[in-house]
Amino acid sequence: MDKESLKVQFAQLGFVSGLIDEIVNVGKIVNLKADELLISPGEKAIGMPFVLSGNLRIMREDDLGNEIFLYYLEGGDACAMSISCCLGTQLSQFKAVSEDDCQLWVVPMTYIDEWMGRYFSFRKFIIDSYQSRFDEMLDTIDSIAFMNMDERLMKFLLDKKQSSGSYIIHKTHEQIARELNSSRVVISRLLKKLEREDKIELYRNRIELL
DNA sequence: ACATTAAGTGATT
């Protein structure tokens, strides 16, 4: 990723050129392959990540290793949540795993506070970003609280199609069950039902939407 | 050929 295309990416976020230069100068690239752990609860964040490409899955985890899915970070997103983690010398409350191959631009936290003061566009971006993470979290809370499992599963499949731009989903029933906080058997049955309704086709490690 | 992992299913709570 060369500097010029980086600048183009950040310009799309509505940043002014002075800010873009600073971001490009102090950040560094982080490449993740699919299913790599970026951070887990209790760790100190390395900085504030901007997602250049790929998707990340953000989750909460309890002491027993049970996970609950919160939201996705997609290209163009930044994890504003990581601010609290760094401004207040707090440790991460989240677990972040790459969903596919990802490119991140990570900026040391020390700059964030200062940029928020100096650049209106940056302050706005952070607040908006915080807001959308929050909204997405409300969304998943709603779906856990108010939607039936079959609706949640359908939503999951459609979201997946949306974010990956593909009708093919490379996941096992087990993985899907974990992300929806359900069990493998339940997911297998519901998927089977969807297959009988000709909405999907099932294979090993792969689901195709029709 | 054998072991391992993913997926399908009936019965029970």
Next chain:
DNA sequence: AATCACTTAATGT
């Protein structure tokens, strides 16, 4: 909707 127990199918060594 979850869990158990068991079967069947696919894949790796």
